[in-house]
Amino acid sequence: MTFKNRLIGFLFCNILLGTGIGFAQKDGTTIIEGRVVEQGGGQPIPFATVLVADNETKTPITGGTTDDDGKFNLETEASDFYIEISFMGFKTKTFGQPVINSGVVNLGTVVLSEDAHQLAEVVVEGEVSTTEFKLDKRVFNVGKDISSTGMSALEVLNNVPSVNVNIEGQISLRGSQGVRVLINGKPSILASGEGNALGTITADMIERVEVITNPSAKYEAEGTSGIINIVIKKENREGLNGSISLNGGSPNNYSVGVSLNRRTEKFNLFTQLGGGFRELPNDIENGNVDLVNENSILSSGTEYRNEKFYNFTLGTDYYITPNDVITLSGNFALELEEQPSKTSFASIDKNEGITSEWDRNETTEATNPKFQYEFQYKKEFDGDEDHTLLFSALGNFFGKDQSSQFVDTTISGEDMDGDQKTRTDFKEALFTFKLDYTKTFFEDWSVEGGAQYVLNDVSNDYEVENLIDGEYVVDPDYTNVFDYNQNVFGLYGTGAYEGEKWGLKAGLRLEQTELNTLLKDTNEDNHQSYLDLFPSVHSSYKLNPKVSFQAGYSRRIFRPGLWDLNPFFNIRNNYSIRQGNPDLQPEYTDSFEITSIYLLGKASVNLGFYYRYTTDVIERVSTFENNVNTVTPENVGTNNATGIEFNFKYSPAKWFSLNGDFNLGQYKRRGTFETNVFDFDGTQWSSKLLAKFKLPGDLDIEATGNYESGYETVQSEIGDNLFMDLGVRKKLLKGKAVISLSVRDVFASRSYESVTEQPDFYVYNNRERGRFVSVGLSYGFGKGDAMEFTGRRR
Known part of the structure; x- marks a missing residue:
């Protein structure tokens, strides 16, 4: 069987057995x-x-992939078959009728040896992004999607099933914005909601994105609609490997x-360096109408955000013994901002x-340094990879030194001349300490336990x-x-059974939250302290080799963040002001879902139903005075959300494939604010369709x-x-180099438009980004390919 056919088999098997669930004979x-x-x-x-393929026809019967420990467990009803085991970069092993x-x-x-020829060429089928279903999460493995050329992490997320990112950078999951974003499983300044923090992470740096719509108790309870975990690449093949990418x-x-x-026997030294310049223009149009007067x-006008950005990562894994590994890593990112903008009134x-x-x-300049450093120790007891202890300590720092000047110049009529200056001195420190213990019994039973302590300390000195x-x-x-201090201490324990037919995982998490805010000049303070329990239950069942089911429940929390609580915002447009609310209370959500997975020949289908009930929902509420619209977050009632989600992948031919995603949600809002009653029902839906074409001459279109x-x-x-x-995309030099062209928002049709119509005022807002065109070139050397990642164990 040729290497190309083996990779086609690889795709077929990943579609067939992407769920990672064990089943009974x-x-x-x-x-x-x-x-x-x-x-x-x-x-x-x-x-x-x-x-697993038929001995006579050579057609695939079934298949799958090995887990993190290299283990596999399949079943077949065939009696005349052979088994083939392969991995890109290694020689394939075939077992005749066993x-x-x-x-x-x-x-x-089964021992596989490296294949030098395979290391030099990789066909496109092996580069496609795939989704893997696990008991308590879905893993979206980021492939070499062509439209990701030059993308930041925010734009990569917009290609992930169930996830949407609007042009203001707000991330939603299944239509809800209560999303917790983690980097490598931990809170990070790079994932904060401040500015364009995720913009310093590029598509080339991302290995996979984990979408966890119903997290187990192992994960922190923050995020009412779920967790998105961005896993950064780290190469692990022996010797010197590298790659370089250029984008314009x-x-x-x-x-x-x-x-x-x-990589050597004892050390694994890794580094990433990046830098660049980008313009992020926004065409805006606003209207504030006083219906009384x-x-x-x-x-x-057009608002600009021009950035020079630099990113440097350095780290090492040191293998004290084969069972004890220490990882030290650090990251430094720097943004230099300019915001030359003009608005006509x-x-x-x-x-x-x-x-x-x-x-x-407006003339704005800002310097935004970001630091991140981490120490991690992992121990495998007696060489058992299912019996581990993991400790990590992570520190983050983000600063913003910004100054702005606004000059109003009268063109005609009443004199509106005026000058304003603003100054921002912002500092944030975030520390995360985690301890996790895992133990497996009799292969089918496992327990997990651990603790996490997150300390967030912020000061925002703002002057107008x-x-x-x-x-x-x-x-x-x-x-x-404005000073903001939040400390969250969590303890958790889970127990799981993953048999050959069905699986069950249950857990409980306890979190103690201490929150303090202070407005120093007016001595206004706010203290909140609350202790919460967050249970979770997940189960899976396989009806037959082609149909399986998953179900889950979890309780979640959304704690108001700094920019929800901070009462001071930029006055770029002094007739449209956003302010925080220091008195906000957290949201709580009970989340239920049922998912079914079907394997239908050349297609795989995922159909799911979910229900979420949320209390103390946080919504932005407008108040209007003297034509100034001020938007403030408030706790406004409850929300019942019911939805259906449909994902599919269909590959009718080796040169063509389709990936689709559809989400429909209905919600019932009930609540009051001051004297206003906010009771209404609504519907929200979204869909994505990705078509990939492989043409002759190593040319690909999507x-x-x-x-x-x-x-x-x-x-x-x-x-x-x-x-x-x-x-x-066009592959060159047997896959060692790739040149790509990406056009995002081809018809310049994407916008953010909102209309607020109340008895005494009307507000209209529209924001557009326009078309983005990028050309990228990447080249891999050593044992690597052009920005490739093997997926090998760390």
């Missing part, structure tokens, strides 16, 4: 089991392909990235006449000055120092269509979105 079936390791060191090989003892074929330990595009977007890895303020009276026109010009009689005078209404319906909030209606991304 039935009458007339044969269990096939074993463990795959690499030659020279005996390290396990996860994700190796195990193919001996069956009591319905079991035990291949024992329009609007101006240039970057270079270098990845290097040196019948006048309005209209504004439009017009004041309209009740007779629709223009009383004044003026321009507001107005030019009065030739001198800048501090505006006390918008000036203060097209992605996205639709996001409009939806209601307590006061507003958000508009819908329909947009498309395109990508083209």
Whole structure:
């Protein structure tokens, strides 16, 4: 069998057995089991392909991939078959008609040796992003999707099933924005909601994205709609490996990235370097209408966020013994921002006449340093990879030193001249300490236990000055120092049974939260302390080799973050102001879901149903005075959300495949704020369709269509979105180099539009980014390929 056919078999098997669930032997079936390791060191090989094929026709019967320990367990009802075990970069091993003892074929330990020829070429089928289903999460393995060229992590997330990211950078999961984003399983400054934090992580740095819609008690309880965990690549092949990537595009977007890895028997040294420049223009249009006095303020213009960014990562794994590993790593990122923006304003009276026109010009500069450092120790007891102790200590720091000047210049009519200055001195420190213990009994039973302590310490010194009689005078209404301190201590325990037919996992997590905020200038403080229990239950069952089911329940929390609590925001547009609310209370959600997985020949289908009940829902509420719209988050009632989710993958031919994602949710909102009753029902849905074409000459094309319906909030209606991304890729030098072209938002149709219509005021907002075009070139050297990652065990 040729290497290309083996990779086609690899895809087929991943579709067939992507769930990672073990199942029982039935009458007339044969269990096939074993463990795959690499030659020279005996390290396990996860994700190796195990193919069972018919001896006569050579067509695949069933198959799967090895787990993190290199183990596999399959079943077949066939009697005349052979087994083939392969992994990219290694020589394939084939076992002819094996001996069956009591319905079991035990291949024992299978040793694979490296194949120099395979290391030099990889076909496109092996690069496609795939989704893997596990008992308590879904893993989206990020492949070489063409449209990801030049992307940041936010844009990569928008290609992940169930996830949407609007043009303001707000992440939602199944239509809900209560999402917790982690980096390598831990809280990180790089995943914070401040500015463009995730922009320093590029697509080339990401190994996989884990979408956990119903997390078990092992995970922190933060995030009412679930957790998104971004796992950063770290090469592990022996010797020196590396790759370099260059990207350029329009609007101006240039970057270079270098990845290097040196692996020996005792050490694994890894580093990544990146830098670049990007422009992020936004065309804006706003209208504030006072329905009582019948006048309005209209504004439009282009806001820019121009950034120079640098990223440097350095780390090492040191193997004290084969069972004890220490990891030390550090990351430094720096953003240098400029925001040259111009907005044109017009004041309209009740007779629709223009009383004044003026321009507001902004000059903003900011320096944003980010540091991250981590120590991790992992111990495997007696060489048992299912019996481990893991301790990690992670420190993060983020700073922002920003100054802005706003100059209002009258064009006609009433004098609106005025100057304002703002100054921001922001500092955030985040420390995370984790201890996890795992033990497996009798192969089918396992327990987990651990603790986590997260300390978040923030200070935001914000000042606004107005030019009065030739001198800048501090505006006390918008000036203060806001201190935010939140500490969360958690303990958890889980127990699981994963048999051959069904699995069950249950756990309980306890979290103690201490929150303190202080406005120093006015001495306004707020203290909250609460202790919560968060149970979780997950189960799986296989009806037959082609149909299986999963079900889960978890209780979650959304704690208001810094920018929800901080009462001071940028006054870029001083007629449209967002403020935080220091008195916000956390949201709590009970989440239930049932998922079914079907394997239908050349297609795999996932169909799921979910229900979420949320209390103390946080919504943004507008207040209106003197044509100024001020938006503040408030706790507004409850939400009942019921939804259906449908994902599929269909590969009718080796040159063509389709991936689809559909999510439909219905919600019932009940609540009041002050004297207003906010009771309403609504529907929200979204869909994605990705088509991939493999053409002669190693040329590949992909097209992605996205639709996001409009939806209601307590006061507003958000508009819908329909947009498309395109990508083209050409492989060169036997796969060692790749050149790609990406066009995002081909028809420049993507926008963020909201309308707030209340008895005494009307507010309209629209924001558009436009079309982005990127060209990328990457080259791999050593044993690596162009920005490839093997998936090998760390």
